Amino acid sequence: MTQPIVKQASVLESFGASEVEFLSEDAEAVVVPLFREPAIRLLAGTYGPFRPGVPLTVPLWLAKQLKKQKKAKIQPPEWMDVDSLRATYEAEQADPLYFEALPYHYVEIASQLLDVASDDIPDANSVRETIEDIVEVRHLKIMAGMRALDGDSPAIKLNNLAAMEINSIRSFFIATMDHYAMLTEPELSARRSSTREATRSSTTPARASSEASSVPPTGGLSTARAQRKFRPRTSSTGAGSRASAASARSSETPSRFPSARPRPRSRPRPRPRSTSSAATSAGSVDPSTIWRAR
Amino acid sequence: MALSSSQSSWGLKGHSGAAVQNNDIEALKQAWLNEKFSPHVLIFEDALVARVSEDVKEQEDVVAGELDDGATFMTRLKQLELERVKYLLRSYYRTRLRKIEKFCMYILKNPVVRTRLSPAELEYTQRYVDLMAEHLNESFLNGLPEKLRDLTTQDAEDDMIPAPNFDTHVFCKVVDTIGTFQLDQDSSVDLEEGELYLLPFKPIRDLLLDQSIILI
Numbered sequence: 001m002t003q004p005i006v007k008q009a010s011v012l013e014s015f016g017a018s019e020v021e022f023l024s025e026d027a028e029a030v031v032v033p034l035f036r037e038p039a040i041r042l043l044a045g046t047y048g049p050f051r052p053g054v055p056l057t058v059p060l061w062l063a064k065q066l067k068k069q070k071k072a073k074i075q076p077p078e079w080m081d082v083d084s085l086r087a088t089y090e091a092e093q094a095d096p097l098y099f100e101a102l103p104y105h106y107v108e109i110a111s112q113l114l115d116v117a118s119d120d121i122p123d124a125n126s127v128r129e130t131i132e133d134i135v136e137v138r139h140l141k142i143m144a145g146m147r148a149l150d151g152d153s154p155a156i157k158l159n160n161l162a163a164m165e166i167n168s169i170r171s172f173f174i175a176t177m178d179h180y181a182m183l184t185e186p187e188l189s190a191r192r193s194s195t196r197e198a199t200r201s202s203t204t205p206a207r208a209s210s211e212a213s214s215v216p217p218t219g220g221l222s223t224a225r226a227q228r229k230f231r232p233r234t235s236s237t238g239a240g241s242r243a244s245a246a247s248a249r250s251s252e253t254p255s256r257f258p259s260a261r262p263r264p265r266s267r268p269r270p271r272p273r274s275t276s277s278a279a280t281s282a283g284s285v286d287p288s289t290i291w292r293a294r
Numbered sequence: 295m296a297l298s299s300s301q302s303s304w305g306l307k308g309h310s311g312a313a314v315q316n317n318d319i320e321a322l323k324q325a326w327l328n329e330k331f332s333p334h335v336l337i338f339e340d341a342l343v344a345r346v347s348e349d350v351k352e353q354e355d356v357v358a359g360e361l362d363d364g365a366t367f368m369t370r371l372k373q374l375e376l377e378r379v380k381y382l383l384r385s386y387y388r389t390r391l392r393k394i395e396k397f398c399m400y401i402l403k404n405p406v407v408r409t410r411l412s413p414a415e416l417e418y419t420q421r422y423v424d425l426m427a428e429h430l431n432e433s434f435l436n437g438l439p440e441k442l443r444d445l446t447t448q449d450a451e452d453d454m455i456p457a458p459n460f461d462t463h464v465f466c467k468v469v470d471t472i473g474t475f476q477l478d479q480d481s482s483v484d485l486e487e488g489e490l491y492l493l494p495f496k497p498i499r500d501l502l503l504d505q506s507i508i509l510i
Contacts, residue, residue, distance in 0.1 A: 043319055043349050062371060065374065155492070156492040158490040160490075178463060
């Protein structure tokens with residue numbers, strides 16, 4: 001009897017960089033048209049009318065097209081202002097367990113705007129650098145969170161994590177949690193494995209080929225570039241923040257965060273349809289707080 | 295200080311600039327993501343796909359008409375959006391087909407799962423299984439001893455039918471506040487609107503069905 005030691009973590013891969021960029025292009029962008037044209041009726045909605053000098057909110061992909069054709073300027077979002085970026089960076093550094101609220105696609109948006117509209121962004125170089133710093137300090141926190149994964153709780157809260165960040169940890173976190181779930185509940189998982197309907201996934205090799213041909217129709221820009229651009233630096237400037245983040249972690253927080261502490265007073269009210277076994281409840285447990293929500 | 299979402303900085307969730315908003319595209323995008331990240335095949339969104347396909351056809355006619363009158367910049371924007379929407383449609387279909395191929399036997403054997411497929415997908419599954427069986431039989435199974443030829447053995451020693459792994463975890467976003475939610479006998483979690491979680495899939499699959507959560 002050969003029971004697979006490790007069940008397949010997931011049949012699904014993460015998104016490629018071009019897919020992440022495609023998804024980010026539906027974010028809203030504010031353009032200032034340089035031309036006059038009646039409203040345009042698109043499938044996702046009607047935009048316009050376009051009047052010179054009158055700001056207008058459109059999807060990012062549309063803004064990029066207008067900008068590339070020199071038919072509009074792009075008004076950078078407030079959070080991309082150097083001062084607020086620096087404030088975000090400071091806050092990001094100050095708290096090793098909390099992620100500041102940034103747009104879900106902030107990495108992709110910033111990288112695309114800096115690519116096509118750097119002349120519309122005041123102090124674009126500082127903006128670029130500060131965003132790289134933010135990406136890096138957040139990356140370090142994510143790495144710290146990875147080390148704190150202890151499988152004590154089946155749930156992990158990820159508030160304020162961004163699309164690119166989730167994408168980068170997807171396979172690792174899912175595989176880790178899947179394995180923990182199996183290890184911590186040996187008799188449960190053994191039972192699960194023998195029930196046919198729900199579980200046992202004998203695996204065929206993952207097919208890597210079929211998705212390769214499907215590249216989203218973005219205008220040549222690629223977030224592959226963005227990813228490279230925003231990869232955390234290991235050079236001198238990065239070292240300071242790395243050290244401080246690391247020391248902050250070791251001094252202030254135990255590496256194993258007290259996550260699975262029962263909260264006796266909060267009365268769990270199970271949804272009737274959630275799980276059949278939910279009726280007999282023990283104390284409720286906080287989600288694993290490797291990062292804190294505020 | 296961090297930006298709060300009440301500030302009108304774009305990119306954070308805010309009002310849309312579109313005068314007339316068609317939510318179908320956004321819904322299709324989410325259907326694709328849910329499909330992409332859920333371990334098993336979800337219910338086919340037939341009404342949604344039909345509406346979007348219809349919209350695409352209409353817009354293609356509009357664009358064709360405008361092209362006859364001489365293409366303008368605005369027409370090219372419409373074309374570009376069409377490409378994006380068609381890519382979404384294709385991605386949705388393709389993501390489902392990959393899962394369907396992987397779990398084809400499991401799907402055909404399971405009447406409940408069968409109902410989640412569109413008629414075309416079901417036909418495809420049947421043909422795929424037939425072709426695969428024929429291929430395997432002709433290429434080598436016929437040369438093996440009788441008892442090793444079966445493609446659907448499921449007993450104590452062997453399980454030859456790949457089934458989705460329901461014990462996996464998924465990244466999700468809470469769309470509607472749910473409150474305390476029981477994950478298993480000894481753990482529960484407070485699900486508040488807008489929060490992101492990595493959660494075990496099995497307990498939350500009903501939340502996904504009624505769209506209280508979405509997969510990310």
